[in-house]
Structure formats: C-alpha cells, structure tokens
Amino acid sequence: MNMLISTVSTVLMLALAPLFIGCVRKFKAWLGNRRGAPVITPYRSLATLLRKEMTISEHASWVFRAAPYVVLSVAVLVAIFVPTVFASGSATGNLFLVSALLMVGAGALVMGGMDAASAFGGMGSSREMTIAMLTEPCLIVVIAALGSVTGLWNAGGVVQTLASAPWWFVHPFLVFTFAAFAMIVLAEGARYPVDNPTTHLELTMVHEAMVLEYSGPYLAMLEYASMLKFAVLALWAANLVVPYGILGAGAPLLSGVVVFVAKFIVVAFLTALLESMVAKMRFYRLQEYFTTAYLLAFFGLILSLIF
Amino acid sequence: MLSQNAIAYLIIIALGLPLVAGIFGLFGKNSKAFNTAVGIMNMLGAALGACGAGAFLFLQDRGLFLSSSAPLLDLARFFPFLPSHALSVDMLSAYFLLIVNVGFFLVSWFSIFYLPRESDRYRFPWLHIATALFVFGMQLTVVSGTPLIFLFAWEIMSFAAYFLVIADRSAESVKAGFSYAIMTQLGAACLIAGFALVSRGNMNALFLELPPVAGAAAVAGLILLIIGFAAKAGIFPFHEWLPAAHPQAPSSSSALMSGVMLKVALYGLLRVFETVAHFTLPLPVIFGFLALTLFTAFYGALMAAVESDLKRALAWSSVENMGIMFSMAGMVALFFALGGNGAAGAVWIALLVFAFCHMLFKSGLFMASGALISETHTRDLDLMGGLAKKWPVFSGMFLALCLCAAALPPAGTFYSEWIFMTTVASSIGAGAIIGLILTIVISVFALAAGLAAFAMVKIFAGAFLAKPRSDHAAHVGGLPLALYASPAVAGVLCVALGIFLPYFLRGVFPSAEGVMFSGSALMVGGTSFSPLTVVLSLMAAVAGVWILRSVFVSRRPRTTDTWDCGAPLTSRMEYTATAFAAPPRFFFHIFTLPLKKIISQPVSADNRWIVQKKLEHESRTIAEAFIYRPVARAIDGIAGRVKRLQSGVVQFYLALIFVALVVTLIVAL
Numbered sequence: 001m002n003m004l005i006s007t008v009s010t011v012l013m014l015a016l017a018p019l020f021i022g023c024v025r026k027f028k029a030w031l032g033n034r035r036g037a038p039v040i041t042p043y044r045s046l047a048t049l050l051r052k053e054m055t056i057s058e059h060a061s062w063v064f065r066a067a068p069y070v071v072l073s074v075a076v077l078v079a080i081f082v083p084t085v086f087a088s089g090s091a092t093g094n095l096f097l098v099s100a101l102l103m104v105g106a107g108a109l110v111m112g113g114m115d116a117a118s119a120f121g122g123m124g125s126s127r128e129m130t131i132a133m134l135t136e137p138c139l140i141v142v143i144a145a146l147g148s149v150t151g152l153w154n155a156g157g158v159v160q161t162l163a164s165a166p167w168w169f170v171h172p173f174l175v176f177t178f179a180a181f182a183m184i185v186l187a188e189g190a191r192y193p194v195d196n197p198t199t200h201l202e203l204t205m206v207h208e209a210m211v212l213e214y215s216g217p218y219l220a221m222l223e224y225a226s227m228l229k230f231a232v233l234a235l236w237a238a239n240l241v242v243p244y245g246i247l248g249a250g251a252p253l254l255s256g257v258v259v260f261v262a263k264f265i266v267v268a269f270l271t272a273l274l275e276s277m278v279a280k281m282r283f284y285r286l287q288e289y290f291t292t293a294y295l296l297a298f299f300g301l302i303l304s305l306i307f
Numbered sequence: 308m309l310s311q312n313a314i315a316y317l318i319i320i321a322l323g324l325p326l327v328a329g330i331f332g333l334f335g336k337n338s339k340a341f342n343t344a345v346g347i348m349n350m351l352g353a354a355l356g357a358c359g360a361g362a363f364l365f366l367q368d369r370g371l372f373l374s375s376s377a378p379l380l381d382l383a384r385f386f387p388f389l390p391s392h393a394l395s396v397d398m399l400s401a402y403f404l405l406i407v408n409v410g411f412f413l414v415s416w417f418s419i420f421y422l423p424r425e426s427d428r429y430r431f432p433w434l435h436i437a438t439a440l441f442v443f444g445m446q447l448t449v450v451s452g453t454p455l456i457f458l459f460a461w462e463i464m465s466f467a468a469y470f471l472v473i474a475d476r477s478a479e480s481v482k483a484g485f486s487y488a489i490m491t492q493l494g495a496a497c498l499i500a501g502f503a504l505v506s507r508g509n510m511n512a513l514f515l516e517l518p519p520v521a522g523a524a525a526v527a528g529l530i531l532l533i534i535g536f537a538a539k540a541g542i543f544p545f546h547e548w549l550p551a552a553h554p555q556a557p558s559s560s561s562a563l564m565s566g567v568m569l570k571v572a573l574y575g576l577l578r579v580f581e582t583v584a585h586f587t588l589p590l591p592v593i594f595g596f597l598a599l600t601l602f603t604a605f606y607g608a609l610m611a612a613v614e615s616d617l618k619r620a621l622a623w624s625s626v627e628n629m630g631i632m633f634s635m636a637g638m639v640a641l642f643f644a645l646g647g648n649g650a651a652g653a654v655w656i657a658l659l660v661f662a663f664c665h666m667l668f669k670s671g672l673f674m675a676s677g678a679l680i681s682e683t684h685t686r687d688l689d690l691m692g693g694l695a696k697k698w699p700v701f702s703g704m705f706l707a708l709c710l711c712a713a714a715l716p717p718a719g720t721f722y723s724e725w726i727f728m729t730t731v732a733s734s735i736g737a738g739a740i741i742g743l744i745l746t747i748v749i750s751v752f753a754l755a756a757g758l759a760a761f762a763m764v765k766i767f768a769g770a771f772l773a774k775p776r777s778d779h780a781a782h783v784g785g786l787p788l789a790l791y792a793s794p795a796v797a798g799v800l801c802v803a804l805g806i807f808l809p810y811f812l813r814g815v816f817p818s819a820e821g822v823m824f825s826g827s828a829l830m831v832g833g834t835s836f837s838p839l840t841v842v843l844s845l846m847a848a849v850a851g852v853w854i855l856r857s858v859f860v861s862r863r864p865r866t867t868d869t870w871d872c873g874a875p876l877t878s879r880m881e882y883t884a885t886a887f888a889a890p891p892r893f894f895f896h897i898f899t900l901p902l903k904k905i906i907s908q909p910v911s912a913d914n915r916w917i918v919q920k921k922l923e924h925e926s927r928t929i930a931e932a933f934i935y936r937p938v939a940r941a942i943d944g945i946a947g948r949v950k951r952l953q954s955g956v957v958q959f960y961l962a963l964i965f966v967a968l969v970v971t972l973i974v975a976l
Contacts, residue, residue, distance in 0.1 A: 054862065054864040055864060055866070057866075059774050061771075062702075062703075063771070073851075104716070107764050110764055111768055114772040114887075115695070117773040117876065117878065117881055122773065122881055125768065126889065130890035130894070133757040133760060134757065140752075140753035143732075147733070148732050213869060216864070217859070284893060287894045298746065301749075
C-alpha cells in the first residue's frame with residue numbers, strides 16, 4: 001500500500017513540477033502588476049523543446065551528451081526519496097544520500113556546461129560548482145540537526161516524527177535550521193538572490209549560462225530537471241516547517257490532498273513574493289549568503305541539542 | 308583452508324621477492340625487457356602477499372580490535388636470530404599488508420608499460436632498487452613487532468622514498484627532496500624519542516608488552532609519536548613537503564607514495580593508538596589532535612581546489628584525505644574516552660574502509676595522470692583540455708576515479724563517510740560540550756567534502772573538457788590500452804568496494820560493533836541502507852530517462868559550432884582550471900593568501916599613458932608565512948647571537964668546556 005501511494009505521489013510530483021514553476025511566474029507577474037503568462041506555459045515550452053531539432057557543438061564530447069541523463073535521473077531520484085505529497089517512513093531516502101545525489105547532479109551539469117568550449121559555459125560552471133560546494137556543508141549540517149533531533153535518518157521519517165508533536169514547542173531552535181534550509185533550497189533551485197532564472201544577460205547567469213549550448217530535447221531535460229528539483233525541495237521545506245496533514249503521517253486522504261494543494265500554492269506565492277522583494281546578489285558577495293546559511297544551520301544544530 | 312604456515316610463507320616471500328627483483332634490475336640499464344621482468348616479479352610478490360594477508364583476514368574470525376586473545380601469526384620463528392613475535396601479523400597488520408600489496412601490485416603492473424615511455428628521464432636500475440627498498444621498508448614496518456624493528460623499517464622506507472623523489476635529478480626535485488628529507492628526519496627523531504619514552508628505554512620490547520601509558524613522560528612520548536606520524540602523513544603544519552615532493556617522483560612512484568606510503572604512516576598511528584595507548588589518550592591531546600587534523604582536511608581540500616598543477620592538486624587532495632583519516636582516528640579515541648564503544652567501532656570501520664579506498668583511487672589517479680602527462684608533456688591543467696574527445700574510455704575511467712576521490716555514491720569512500728557522519732551525528736546528544744565538538748567535526752567534514760568535490764570536478768574539467776589549450780594537448784596520440792588497465796582496475800575495485808561493502812565487511816570484521824549487516828544493507832546508528840539498492844536505483848533512473856527520451860525523440864542531432872557571438876572561438880576564451888577556481892580562491896583568501904601584483908612600466912618617455920602592464924600572481928601558504936619563516940628567522944637570530952662567542956681564542960673555548968662540565972656535574976649529581 002505504501003509502495004503504491006509512494007509511486008502515485010512521485011508521479012504526481014513529476015507531473016506537477018512545471019505547474020509549480022508556472023504558478024511562481026504567475027504570482028510574480030501579479031505582484032508586479034502584470035497579467036502574466038498562463039500557468040501551463042512551462043509545459044508548452046517543454047513540449048516545444050522536445051519537438052525541436054537538437055544541435056550539438058562540434059567541440060563537445062560524450063560528457064556533454066551524458067550530462068542531461070545524469071542530471072534528470074538525479075532529480076527524479078530526489079523526487080522519489082523526498083517527502084512531497086506523501087511521507088513514507090521506509091528506509092529509502094537516506095538524508096546523506098539525498099545531499100550526495102544533489103552534488104552528483106551539480107557535478108554532471110557543471111561538466112556538461114564546460115564541455116562545449118564556450119566562455120559562458122565555463123563561467124556558469126565555475127559559479128555553479130562554487131554554489132554547490134558552499135551549499136553542501138550547509139545541507140549536511142541541516143541534515144545532522146534534523147537527524148539528531150528526530151533520531152531518524154530518512155527524509156520521510158523525519159517529517160513523520162516532526163508531525164507527531166509541535167516542533168516549535170519541543171525543539172524551538174529548529175527554526176534556525178529551517179531558515180538555513182530555505183536558503184539552501186533557493187540556492188539549489190537557482191532562484192533569487194543566488195541566481196536569476198529569467199536573466200537575458202549572460203554575465204549575470206549561472207544556471208542559464210551552463211545550459212546555453214544545449215538545445216531541443218536535452219535542453220528540455222535539463223530545464224525539467226531544474227524545475228523538478230526546485231519544486232521538490234521547496235515542498236520538502238514546506239513539509240518540514242508544517243509537517244501536519246501530510247499523507248502518511250496519520251492524515252485522511254481528503255485532508256491530505258487539500259493540505260498539499262494549499263502548501264503548493266503558498267510556497268509558490270512565497271517564492272514569488274521573495275523574488276519580488278530582493279535583488280540578485282552580486283556573485284562575489286555570495287559568501288555572505290552562504291556564511292549566513294552555514295552559521296544558521298550550525299546554531300540550529302547546537303541549540304537544538306542543548307535545549 | 309590455508310594453514311598458518313602457508314600464510315606465513317606467502318607473506319615472507321612477498322617481503323623478499325621485491326628485493327630480489329630490485330637487485331636483478333640493477334643489471335639491466337634502461338632495458339625494456341629487464342623492466343618487464345622486474346615488474347612481473349614485483350607483481351608476483353605483491354599478489355602472493357595480498358593472498359596471504361587476505362587469507363589471514365578472511366579465514367580467521369577475529370574481533371574488530373586487537374585483544375590479548377587474538378592469535379598472532381608469528382613470522383619471527385622462521386628467523387632464528389629474532390626473538391619470538393618480533394615480526395608478527397595481527398588484524399591491523401594484515402589489513403595494511405593487504406593495502407600495501409594490492410597497491411604495489413597495481414603500480415608494478417602499470418610501471419611495466421609506463422616506465423619505457425620515460426626512459427630518457429629516469430635511470431631504471433636506480434628506480435628499481437629504490438622501489439624495492441621502499442616497498443620492503445613499508446612491508447617490514449607493517450609486520451614489525453617491536454619499536455626497534457619498526458624504526459629500522461621506517462627509516463629504510465623514508466630513505467628509499469628520498470631517492471624516488473629526486474629520481475629525475477632536476478633542480479626542482481632536489482629541492483623538494485631536501486625539504487622531504489628534513490621533515491621526514493625530524494619526524495623520525497620524534498618517533499625515536501617517543502618510542503624510547505613510551506617503552507621506558509626498552510626498544511626491544513614487543514608492542515604487545517609495552518607498559519601502559521602513564522605519567523607525564525609517557526604522555527610526552529605519545530605526543531612525540533603522534534607528531535612523527537603526522538609529519539609523514541602531511542598533517543598541518545608538517546605538510547609543506549608533501550605537495551612538493553610527491554609530484555616530483557615518477558608517476559608510478561607518486562602513486563606508491565601517495566597511495567601506499569601514507570597508509571603506512573596511518574598504520575603507525577593506529578598501531579600506537581591501539582596497541583601502545585590502548586585508546587586511552589588524555590582529552591586535551593585528543594582535542595588538539597582533532598583540531599589540527601580537521602584543519603588539515605579543510606586546508607588540503609581548499610588547496611586542491613585552487614591548485615592548477617595536476618599532480619600537485621592530487622597531492623593536496625592526499626593531504627585532505629590524510630586529514631580525514633587522522634581525524635577519524637582521533638574520533639575513535641574520543642568515543643573510547645566517552646565510553647561509546649559501538650560508535651568507536653563504527654568509526655574505526657569507516658576509517659579502515661576509507662584507507663583501502665584511498666589507496667585504490669589515489670594510486671589510480673596518479674597512474675592515470677602519469678599516462679596523461681606522458682602524452683601532453685605538461686602537468687599544468689591550464690595547458691590541457693579537450694582530451695575527453697580524444698580518449699573517451701580513458702576519460703570515463705578518470706571521471707570514475709574522481710568520483711571516488713570526491714566521496715560521491717556509488718564509490719566506497721561515500722559509504723565510509725556516510726558511516727562516519729551517521730555515527731557522529733547520532734552521538735551528538737551525549738552532552739553539551741561533546742555535542743559542540745561533534746558538531747564542529749561534522750561541519751568541518753562537510754566543508755571539506757564540498758571543497759573536495761569542487762577540486763575533483765575542476766581537475767576533470769580542466770584536463771578533459773572544452774578545447775585543447777596547447778599544441779601538445781591538441782595533438783595527443785592514442786593511449787595504449789595497457790597503460791590504463793591498471794588504473795581502471797583500481798577504479799573498478801574502489802566502486803565495487805562501495806557497492807559490495809556489507810559483504811566485504813562481513814568477511815573481514817564479522818563481529819564488528821557499531822556497524823551491522825543484513826543482506827546487502829549496512830546498519831549504522833539505527834538506520835539501514837543498502838549500497839546495492841542505491842546503485843541499482845541510480846542505474847534504473849538513468850535507463851528510464853534514456854528509454855523515455857528515445858521514445859519521445861528520435862531525430863538525430865545536428866553538429867554545429869559553439870555559439871561564438873560572431874567572432875571565431877579560440878581556446879584562449881575558455882575557462883581554464885585557474886579561472887575555474889577563482890571563486891574559492893577569492894572566498895577563502897585568508898587561507899590561500901594570494902599575492903596579486905600589477906606592475907606597469909612606462910614604454911614611452913613623453914606619454915605616461917602608454918604603459919606595459921604585467922600581472923604577477925602567486926600563492927604563499929599559511930604554514931610558510933606564519934610558521935616556517937618566523938621559526939627560521941628566530942633560529943637565524945639566535946645563531947647570530949651565538950656567533951659572537953666564536954672569537955677564535957682557544958683559551959675562551961677551553962673555558963667554555965670547563966663551565967659546561969661543571970654545570971653538567973652540578974645538574975647530574
């Protein structure tokens with residue numbers, strides 16, 4: 001039964017990831033007093049990319065061709081392991097494995113970006129690898145806090161345990177951990193203030209610069225992987241902060257679905273709100289951002305242990 | 308079932324055969340046939356030794372840690388002039404003997420095909436005899452049963468390594484060899500003093516029978532021993548020689564030094580921790596040790612990330628890995644001090660697994676880069692590039708080795724770090740102060756892991772991706788398959804060790820505490836996790852994505868140019884390895900201490916705007932700037948003062964001798 005629900009929820013997440021991005025864009029447009037594109041636009045652009053002819057640079061090697069597969073597979077695995085619609089308490093989804101998988105995905109994308117011998121690709125790759133390098137320690141410290149507070153090391157079990165008692169009462173200092181986690185999600189998802197997903201200026205790009213040489217189906221795979229990763233991580237964060245009503249943690253089906261839809265919309269709106277309020281940081285100031293995240297995660301861990 | 312005697316014979320043959328091969332190699336000049344013969348003899352010896360050590364490990368059920376009840380394999384009874392058990396094999400020796408022999412096997416295999424390509428740079432007889440003594444020293448160190456034999460073997464190893472470092476007789480190598488020799492002799496001096504103190508002067512006592520460490524003198528001895536091993540393993544601040552010396556040796560010898568010799572230094576530390584100190588170290592010593600080793604892990608990874616010389620970057624990565632392994636050893640001691648025997652056992656296993664993997668991937672990486680450098684004629688990553696297109700299989704193998712070095716799944720290193728992290732994080736609740744220390748350990752480990760991943764991606768991307776950035780790199784020939792067979796086996800073994808880790812551990816440590824095995828799953832700290840399932844799900848995901856793509860899209864891609872904004876694209880526009888590492892160099896500039904100077908010189912006398920600008924960029928190291936130079940300056944200063952005594956008057960010297968005698972007598976009586 002768990003297996004079935006888990007599969008269904010993963011498929012649901014795979015299907016809804018572009019809609020999530022569409023919602024973020026729509027809310028962002030509304031907040032900027034624009035009407036915005038329909039929320040299904042990401043599906044349309046992915047379909048267009050899939051239909052298009054693919055061009056591959058003459059300088060590219062097998063690494064360029066292999067990267068999209070690895071990146072997308074990693075995103076799908078993360079979607080399976082991480083509780084989004086449903087929190088499974090089974091042994092899959094080890095937290096450290098999730099963080100290592102994210103690093104594998106980042107590494108593959110970086111190598112793909114370097115391979116076409118374009119200056120922009122190299123620039124984006126160098127930046128992305130730096131971001132991945134600085135995100136990983138924060139994520140591991142966050143994981144250590146979640147794991148040592150709940151005594152469990154799988155993503156679903158952590159959410160189930162947090163749901164069993166109000167965390168802000170039992171472990172109030174997890175709030176630091178969650179703040180760090182939110183910063184990590186923004187960095188991993190290539191969103192403001194770390195990256196600008198809609199930029200047209202190559203010099204400010206990170207993710208977009210790496211995928212500059214990709215086209216057609218490979219670009220569709222990379223874009224989809226990026227959408228999926230952000231949607232999954234954002235909903236995971238939502239489930240950690242508000243672990244109640246999630247399927248698999250004692251909630252009935254109907255309320256589980258309602259709560260999921262509510263989280264989906266609220267998280268998309270909060271992302272849009274944040275992106276409308278802050279500017280993208282200069283790349284060489286990102287150390288401040290990551291130092292903040294690292295220290296928040298560190299204090300979350302220490303204070304949760306002491307109190 | 309091999310009998311004890313058969314195992315002992317195998318190990319003794321493995322000790323002797325490399326020496327025979329080395330002496331045989333003395334007569335061959337730079338002949339290819341002799342080199343092949345020596346290589347085959349070495350491979351044979353190493354294979355026998357690995358079989359013997361492996362049989363000892365797998366066939367007999369032993370506890371995780373040495374206990375008095377564990378039977379030893381006494382090699383000394385075959386040598387009547389040695390006291391009983393002066394050469395003996397126990398669990399720890401056998402494990403490291405396996406590491407040494409597997410590493411030596413792979414490297415000997417590689418050098419059969421590698422050395423003939425470098426025959427104009429090296430004198431083979433020199434290399435053969437130095438390698439033979441080096442390997443003999445390492446094996447003898449590992450099986451020695453008394454401090455005296457240990458030190459004797461240790462010195463053989465250290466001296467032989469010096470001749471490997473200076474093998475190409477270039478000025479740079481001699482300089483690196485000099486700093487290596489000084490550091491290693493300082494370390495050896497610490498070891499001699501340390502062993503003399505902990506054994507109360509009886510250097511012929513068996514390790515097993517050394518008196519318990521008690522009293523200030525014994526603790527001082529312990530600290531000296533730790534410093535001695537740290538100097539050999541490149542722990543901060545004794546690390547400066549390592550990234551200079553290891554890359555200067557021929558690549559096959561670099562593989563032995565980084566992949567195998569550092570494990571022997573680790574063995575020495577573990578031997579002292581386990582047999583001499585019985586893991587009862589004073590807490591301040593453990594904390595100081597952890598602080599230095601953790602900083603080494605972070606600093607080594609950072610320097611590997613910003614270094615553009617391929618072999619130096621790998622050597623820095625070894626510094627990082629030794630920092631990781633030494634801090635794991637410190638954690639074992641800390642957990643024992645706290646009474647967490649299960650956690651100590653789990654970390655001990657993580658450490659041993661990491662040591663094995665490090666031997667595999669680091670010797671593999673050094674061998675692979677030797678093959679690569681023999682074609683590109685440069686160690687500078689900035690002058691490589693574009694090799695993935697020329698050598699797809701070789702680059703795939705190199706990538707797998709990099710994956711192992713970055714501790715990413717499915718490599719064995721990932722599971723080692725996973726066991727370590729899970730154990731440490733599960734023990735955080737033990738108390739506020741200990742929790743704080745464990746939290747710092749986790750945070751620094753995580754930071755080093757991120758930097759290590761960066762370093763490995765940079766090394767791979769710099770060497771293999773984009774367009775070639777030099778003529779040599781653009782016109783590389785094909786690499787013969789024989790050259791990458793050996794590193795490929797190392798990579799496969801390292802990944803296989805990860806995937807089948809539970810089976811391996813069940814064979815070697817059937818009664819381990821802290822880590823449990825059920826089927827293909829590992830269980831640590833109440834969580835279980837199957838490496839086999841991980842790799843299968845990863846493969847299933849890639850296959851699924853690939854099938855879906857082929858279902859939806861069947862058009863063949865078109866080959867075009869890279870987008871070049873209308874101007875022809877050259878390799879000068881690419882990101883080099885140096886450029887790639889600019890962000891960490893900037894973010895961590897308080898550790899990398901970059902010196903950037905822009906020198907402008909006026910070209911014409913009447914127009915000051917026409918200038919020639921030159922950018923100079925160099926990195927100092929913090930150890931050099933803040934420790935080595937001040938110490939050297941202080942010694943210089945003292946020597947300058949002492950010089951004033953040298954008046955040249957004989958009577959004055961006689962008076963000094965007399966005063967010294969009187970003072971000695973007063974102190975002594």
